[in-house]
Amino acid sequence: MKENSWLNLPSLSMPVKALFTGYIFVVGLGLMMAGAQIMLTHGMADGKFGLSVDDIVYSYYGNRDGSKLESKLNGSMKEHATPEERLTMIKWARNGAEKTEWQTTIKPIVDAKCAMCHAHIPTIPNITKFDELEKVAAVDHGADYTSLTRVSHIHLFGISFIFFFVGLIFSMAVGFNRITKAIIIFIPFAFLILDIASWWLTKMNPNFAYFVIIGGFGYSLASAIMLFTSLYQMWIMPLRGQSSTENTWTEKV
Structure with missing residues (x-):
């Protein structure tokens, strides 16, 4: 079964492109604010600016020497x-x-x-x-299970909604085969699960702290690829396609 040839990012109508672009800008800004918040909270857990493995360990496993x-x-x-x-x-x-x-x-x-x-x-x-x-003031055992449960369910519900709409927009991209596109869309969800699971594992064993960084980096990179690709194909690709006889982008209302 072939994909719809007309339902693609370059040929969307101007109002739909504006809708998607506004969403991408707000989500992109939200991701940057989330990164800044992580740097100012978890990133300072060891007393030094910048996210490190020690920051992750102190945040979830705790600093059991103090x-x-x-x-x-x-x-x-x-x-x-x-x-x-x-x-x-x-x-x-x-x-x-x-x-x-x-x-x-x-x-x-x-x-x-x-x-x-x-x-x-x-x-x-x-x-x-x-x-x-x-x-x-008691010995620091890191995040307690109540707070981990609360934050985990908020992140799983909230961030998955973001990835759903980012993936939905990217699903209209051209130039990717189905398997590649499906993998890129699925990657943020997989790394989100890895990220959340790593919080709990790090709480029990500090050696899992590396997976928290891998999970966060993985879904951030995949999301960035989808966001920038979507913007490029909505606004830059159609302009280039206008000078090509092989690619004619027809707007659909």
């Missing part, structure tokens, strides 16, 4: 407190997070530097309360 509080103070939260304040809180956590020092030494720092976010944003721990900060 606390999550220490990891944050040396990582993504480093700029929100002075070196002296960070050292005071880290020493307090290492010494067992005693409640006797909480009211006089730790709470003033937390109220001044942390409360503006942690006391008002419901999705992050309210460390202005001793019971909550005590949990964060």
Whole structure:
């Protein structure tokens, strides 16, 4: 059975091209923002900018030589407190997070530097309360299973919708045989499953951290290929085809 020869990206009508292009631009911007968010959160888990295997291990397996509080103070939260304040809180956590020092030494720092976010944003721990900060000051075992479950189902549902529409647009591309096109469309879904599964595996064994990076890189690369190919075939290829007698792009309403 042959594919529809008229239903292809170069010959789409101008309104449909505008619709697809707007979606591609917004999705592309969203992917860049997601990358920036990863760099500013997971990418700072080891206290250094840039995503590394250590960042992945600290985020999911944890830094079991220290606390999550220490990891944050040396990582993504480093700029929100002075070196002296960070050292005071880290020493307090290492010494067992005693409640006797909480009211006089730790709470003033937390109220001044942390409360503006942690006391008002419901999705992050309210460390202005001793019971909550005590949990964060305990040995860092990485992401807990409740948060992994929540984030996993959000990513699986949300990102799969993005890949579905990106793949649907790319399915109208020309110049690819069916098998190649099908593989390119399927790759992001496969790497998304690998990425999410690797979170859980890394939680149990830090050696799986490499697969998190491979999964994220794989679906990002495949998505980029589909997005740029779709834009090229909608807007540049028809202009080149106008000067060729072999390729005549006829717009369909």
